Amino acid sequence: MIVIDYKDHRSLYQQIVEKIEELIAQGLLKADEQLPSVRQLAVELAINPNTIQKAYSELEKRGVTYSVKGIGNFVSSDLENVLEKRKQTVLQKLGDITHEVVLLRIDKKEFLNECSKFYEKWKEE
Amino acid sequence: MIVIDYKDHRSLYQQIVEKIEELIAQGLLKADEQLPSVRQLAVELAINPNTIQKAYSELEKRGVTYSVKGIGNFVSSDLENVLEKRKQTVLQKLGDITHEVVLLRIDKKEFLNECSKFYEKWKEE
């Protein structure tokens, strides 16, 4: 479910955070579903438990999950809110990239064309 | 010309590298034009010369500039190549973002609409 890529430029805990957010966006993790325990995931990914802990704390801080002491971590009940926040983040990044596109003087037509092609490509997978 | 933003999440030398690449993309720095000297820019930005040096080395490794010992650093003669590379990088990032957009099940029409709006917004500035 989660694959760590050591050559990724992002830190390990960030990869976990983003991967879990993606799984939720894809509907593979549902509201109030329990996440694997810190220890279990640490063993599974062959990673330091502190790193998993940090990822889970970050997710909780973002409101994506909630923790119940002594029991575990769960996906938020209010998925709509979570997805809306994530959408804002992604659109923010899209805006930044578009800025770079404009600075490079890429034609609007070409730009939209690329966007469309990328969209179709990912849609198929 | 170059402004350092201490709140930026990027490191100082990275900000310099990317800012200079932008200035080239915008045509404000031309082929074979001389960059400010390491020491001069260090004073101007109130930054340690080593940090400027690191930024200039990075630019040279990327093929964006070349340095002549005892004389200075210059914008690459082959700007076309530089801009093409940068375009590839930006498109790569655009593709990644689009992937996230698709995972979030954002409608294609809405997506392209956002792209278009962002483009117009930046175009005006």
Add this chain to the structure above:
Amino acid sequence: MIVIDYKDHRSLYQQIVEKIEELIAQGLLKADEQLPSVRQLAVELAINPNTIQKAYSELEKRGVTYSVKGIGNFVSSDLENVLEKRKQTVLQKLGDITHEVVLLRIDKKEFLNECSKFYEKWKEE
């Protein structure tokens, strides 16, 4: 494993970079093997950690190694690619030298003879 030669005309960090590339070419460092930590190697070679850092950054930029924050530096997984690049560089240098040989009007037979002798000499070591 790595020996610094202060009489060498190359800078310290360059010697380290090239030595590590050689160790990989010789098969003494294998794919995904961990390199000594920056601090450890610094102590071992009695060199400032910044210099080791610079060497490791250079290796990463060349695609020879990759680094994982908080864990360490590792030899690239795609050694084939690394070795192929290195081979291209060496052949390039060989071509340059051959140009000088031709300019000096050294006989082809003599040239190939020298090449052969050198090859045998290094082969034995």
Add this chain to the structure above:
Amino acid sequence: MIVIDYKDHRSLYQQIVEKIEELIAQGLLKADEQLPSVRQLAVELAINPNTIQKAYSELEKRGVTYSVKGIGNFVSSDLENVLEKRKQTVLQKLGDITHEVVLLRIDKKEFLNECSKFYEKWKEE
């Protein structure tokens, strides 16, 4: 006759030294022939006269040229000696490259084949 390449990794004075040695090897500069004056060459190459001076001093130190005070710099009378020294230098470099070739485990047959191909290529020019 002499072209300075600012993108060359070698320093300006080194480029001049090596270019003049090449011209001698090619027979384009003959024994006791006068070199252009420091000032003249400086203007021609749009370079600091100190740089030309340094190149000429280096050539004299190597025994490639001699200077007559108040008159100018001249190619050595004993070209045979000059060429022999240069040959030794070039062979030394060839040996170093061959070492790298062996470390890369390039086949002897392939190596000699490359040498031969390079030789023919430069011979034609």
Add this chain to the structure above:
DNA sequence: GTGGTCTAGACCACA
């Protein structure tokens, strides 16, 4: 003056 290397030492995020 120019770029480039190196040391010493501090500080940060991450595992």
Add this chain to the structure above:
DNA sequence: GTGGTCTAGACCACA
């Protein structure tokens, strides 16, 4: 523990 960034300051070759 790990890598990475930055400052302060020195020194070198080169133009």
